[in-house]
Amino acid sequence: MRSDTEELTRRFRALEGRHRDLCSEIAHSLSRVISSSGIKIHSISSRPKTLESFLGKVDRKKYSDPFAQCEDLAAARVVCLFMSDLDVIRDAIENTFEVLSRHDKIQDGDASSFGYMSQHYVCRLSGDHSGPRYDHITDLKFEIQVRTILMDAWANISHYLSYKNEDSIPRDVTRDFHALSGLLFVADRQFEALAAAAVRSAANAENDIVHSGVNVSEVNADTVSALLLKLFGDRDVGSVFDISDLVQEVRSFGYTDLRELAHDIEKGVPAALEEEAAFPPHALPGEEDDGRFSRVGMVRTSLVHVNPEYRTLMQDKWTEEGILEEGLAEGP
Template sequence: MSDSPDPDPGRLYDSRLKDLEDLKEEALHGLRESDDLREIKIHSITGRVKERGSFLEKIERKKYRDPMEDTEDLVGLRVVCLFTDDLPKLAKIIHDEFDVLDVEDKVSGADVASFGYMSQHYICRLRPEFHGRRYDRIKGRKFEIQCRTLLMDAWANLSHHLAYKGESSIPQDLRRDFHALSGLLYVADRQFQSLLSAARRSQDEAVQDVADAFQEGGDRPLDLSSMQAYLDRNLPGRMKTNPAHVSELVEEFAAVGILSIRQLDEKLSKGLSKALHVESTGYDFSQVGVVRTAVRVSDEGYAEFVRRKYPSAVEL
């Protein structure tokens, strides 16, 4: 969407600021409401309209003839995910939700020394089939979406604070440390992805291990994977709990010596009827709630632990 030439770019910016803010909100809404986004671990989705001074500086530096059309990042969105494998999934969502005009991939094939500048950039418009007063003023305008992992974003922000825009601006005596730290974060980013993949494999293995423990008289140490597999096997109709709360329960049991699936199953069996009775008096227990209540009944050591940790907990 090209605006009529205006000899005063600042006045042109001011006249279009409301449209730019509306475009930012509409683009954010389109991303956040995507059903597929729920399958990705997202740290943050943010948007901004380029500040007036930054806009004027850029068009002067770039010698733009049509400032509003040529400045493709007047509206910018940033999506920060947790894992590198989420970046291709974000790419698909962006192509599904918007009209993508250009893609700049600064991740695939980039040098490790460039870690601080890694991201994927998409120049987009709202899809042309959108009609109505809400869209007609803004759907032809370009906006940019940047996608990064959390560690890419952290390093980019630190680099920005140091004001190093590239290799040449880094003092010679700092370059080795700068590149070494960039490499460490690059390795950490890849290791987080490897850890996630290993955790998923552990969860799959735990499901079979827990089943074997009951069929063959075996056992397995309690950890997040085995605890979740146990809950899903023995309390399938119950509401699942945030994995962080499941992990917290594992830590609580470890503190009082409940360390294996077999031990947990014995404690749950002894206290389950009382836990269900407590629930019938007006509670609606999740998987973790049932287990925590049952073990409080059957294990005095854990009951005392709960009294100390949660002083306001209802006495059983």
């Protein structure tokens, strides 16, 4: 016989702290293992189920043994960028936790169904999680949902519209609802293709400029990254955003041919090295300080010494940011 609401509430409250601790462990383990996989993700979140949600689910599902049958009292969600990341995250989950069941609503779902797409894993902590820290939570089950950022957007919007299942969709919007679901699925595939094309473009640029010595003229993020690898390969890479900012800067000053850009950079390198020796850069908090400019820093400092207009731009920029070096203030 099912417990009444008062008994369910009492038992739920007794388990609440354990489920909070379990959520913290799930999120920590997922962050660690996914970070080591090398892929970038949008977010990892975890939450213990609320009492209201639990009681509602018990009533809706007609559970006879609620605490055994409700498998998401503790749950985590991983939102990734691309569909190919789903396989990497699956391997990470299977190597980190004991997977009790897996339901793939992306590959196994009906294309004409409601369209709530994600991968669901019901797990327990594996034997690697042992010791006093885990003793009170090793017997608890939890759920992990994995979806792309577009799948997550779709799930959130449909939830906001209160369409929890197929039967709840008004007939006059059903066609548009399914069309939008399909559109987002196609968009996910196109983002995947775009990501693959971006990887190929970067590899081709590196091969042409660094390894094959091809005279490339186009100035874009991939060709500039490859040029910086060729010229300053032993220096800190920085971020892709640094490269994008640099490309925007140099193009605004008329550098539309990579060969011309390379010529001016190399011309300014001796002066940049002198400035680096006289006024070594200071690392930002959390960064390693090796007393040298990054690749982008070398480009900017080199161009400052050969292009007066660029010098004026960077002086204004660095003054505004409060990082103008004394050497630049005094002139080359």
